Amino acid sequence: MSTVPDTRSMFRVHDDLRPHAVVIGSGFGGLAAAIRLGARGYRVTVLEKRDGPGGRAYVYERDGFVFDAGPTIVTAPFVLEELWQLCGRRMEEDIDLRPMDPFYQIRFHDGQVFNYWADIEAVREEVRRFSPGDLEGYDAFMKASQANYKVGFEGLAHVPFNSLADMARVVPDLVRLGAYRSVYGLVSKHIRDPRLRQVLSFHPLLVGGNPFRTTSVYCLISFLERRFGVHFAMGGTGSLVKGLVGLIQGQGNTIRYHSEVERILVEGGRARGVRLKSGEEIAADVVVSNADSASTYHDLVPAGDRRHWTDRRIRRSRYSMGLFVWYFGTRRRYEDVPHHSILLGPRYKELIEDIFERKVLADDFSLYLHRPTKTDPSMAPEGCDTFYALSPVPHLEADVDWETQAEPYRRRIEAFLSETLLPDLENQVAVSHVVTPRYFQDELNSFRGAGFGLEPVLWQSAAFRPRNRSEDVDRLYLVGAGTHPGAGLPGVISSAKVLDEVVPDAQRVKGVA
Template sequence: MRNIIIIGSGFSSLSASCYLAQKGFNVTILEKNSSVGGRARVLEQDGFKFDIGPTWYWMPDVFEKFFNDFNKKPSDYYDLKKLAPAYQVYFDVLESLTISDNIKEIYELFEKEEKGSSKYLKKFLKAAKFNYEIAVNNMVYKPGNSITELITFDTIKNVNQFFKSISTEVRANIKSKKLIQILEFPVLFLGAKPSNTPSFYSFMNYADFGLGTWHPEGGMFEVVKAFVSLATELGVTVKTNQNVQKIEVENGKTTGVTVDGLFMPADIVVSGADYHHSETLLDKKYRMYSEKYWSKKTFAPSSLLFYVGFDKKLENVAHHTLFFDTDFDVHAVDIYDTPQWPKEPLFYASFPSITDNSFAPINKEAATFLIPIAPGIEDNPKIREHYFNVIIERLEKLTNQKVSDSILFKRSYCVNDFIEDYNSYKGNAYGLANTLTQTAFLRPKIISKKVQNLFFTGQLTVPGPGVPPSIISGKIVSEMVLKNAV
């Protein structure tokens, strides 16, 4: 039985471990931190619980496909609840739009906001569903080896979608700034500006309005635990507090890794850690990508996050609440064009205790706040405190309630933490942005061209950022191991 070491225990690594163990490999996962899940860890304090990383459960079919590959289903491990409403978006004081879990009600909302817009939305979502079926049933499971992976009858027929942006498409047909922001919002999960994201990615809008927003009971870490449970059922060994210092190579082939000064042999190594960091574990002659290469790439944002315990239930907010009361185009410039701290940031808040009592003691509220920021910018306690005060003041104003005197505690997480905990390049939170020049075969490769039996998985390679793409990336790399390992 051949031995495989997988570096990291995020969703891509856990996914890969299951597929490889299923094929008869002896698989060991080495996780740097004290708990599994990569970015999808959990924080607990004083009876409160917070998902440190992902909080959105979209594209449930991807999770179902994964578990089906092992004759399982998500409900074998965790319970899902469809959120109603899906989310709420604030634009001004007590002025918000609530996105229903019902498509008919969404059409009615659009029509009420802008006459005639529901007709366009139906056409837009029909195309988005078509794109989703092309993408999720076919394209995103490709290994990113060649442009030919993108060439099908359907993509050729709709090739202009790859050269026209989501922003161009939406703004040509919708005039309401509010509706524009709602339609452009889902592609932010891809880590790029809507103006730089091909309109083909409208399939994210189908994921939003068509498939809905879900909540796994107990939070996203329950999904991590499900993956770990399946992996261990299949024979995978998971080890925490394992700091991989070097990927060892002899005669152009990996022989294993050095962990905290000790050599661990392996026939095959798969790294689900940050791709840039993974290559720094190799001698320079074995690296495929230079520092110059990485510095020129468009990275998805980093985040300033706050985990807050309130001593009361909050009003006028939903489980997922977006605060779009400032200009995203200006904020986007501060993220992507001239990286700096935003003057008036948009922000997102999650209040999972509205839906799930396990997140907070009775009559209390657990809240996660997120401000998207440029990776690599200065991060210190003074800056964090300033932005915390900014968003709490805006939350109070927009939702017409006093909350600052109800804060029991807060914890923050930002660029320095992403670097420290995940060896994340410039402290990015979501990997490489899915722009046209960083799509599919134009992303860093899954197979090392310089070291035999070395493979990469995760959000810096195909298909891209997000939990569902990471799960898919794990399946792709397992197939590449089966085909290419020597």
């Protein structure tokens, strides 16, 4: 969806004496960073290669159908509300958030359904229905989830890790929590039923992680959802993007589209600005990259200016899975289909190993099915539905030719949905659009086409991720899924909050560039 920039603010910045911050990319991390820097007295220019904002949260419109390309789940809405408060506004003036109930409906391959209700007693009843003997274990797991939330989110998400000494200070807490365990390992400590183990361990897939390898700290997501709920923004996630763009422009700052960055300009070890692919050079006092962290270093920072994030280290790091996403609109409505569905395939651990370890495109799959028109019918023409079906797949290290495999894979998904939740789907599709890991690489500049950047394993967390303040280049900062604290809307927004601790106050850098 193309958004027309405010040209009045674009052309008045030249006589603006505030120190200048350039933000590369207009994903949620970049937009949040721009707002925070603007609130701290910086003149901000956001540079976006595409024709509209959002990054992974770009919006597609086809024949009256509106598709959120990326994030669809809003948890921890307070991290967004704070951005409006920084601009002297209230988020509810611009955004209508609706709570989801159930959060998700999880459908097993045999047709059984687990409803992940907003009310915890209703969830406990679901647990009792599946496995009465696991009810006490579920309560214990939720206590463990809360403990991980207090340390992993309340304690660490907004804190910079500028050195290994910063990491050493949190090691005792991580040891106490058993962070060496995987998410699935912590769930299995408390839960015996294999179906409930899947229900309580799938969350890492929402942030690019393998439940069998992702540190158990990510079990915090269960408590995060329980405490703050799961929400949907009316009009789609794109309405949040539009609202954030409005805040930036209200600060007198600028978003430029069709402005792809070719190089971060480094002089004397300090970021001095950027060069666009058009050849234009833009000077800056600070540079913030919301681009994929691996691509930021590999493609934008000259190799001679990197000692930590060398090409070799980037290549040897582990990356999240890829994503295959089919966006489609139907000529009819499927009234019984919930807003969020998780459709689990016949295999769980084996499928995840195919995706993350063996890196092969399996014949079976699991899906996240999003039907926003359950909550907001305006996202499709009258009497129609908007959907997207997301399937985790290997990233581009796999030997998969998506030019030839995309359509057969889409047809398999279509046939499966027709047989289960969406009868006669083959004859009801009005519009269709597919993206594969190649889209993430070619359009979103994501290294190896990974859907969420670096994989969130323990040795790639906190101080071991690319830091919010670059280890290699002074006055270069990183936000987004590939830096601390990680992927997911709360994590990405929190990465911008870390900038308050590591970017110098505007008065300290005034006149440097």
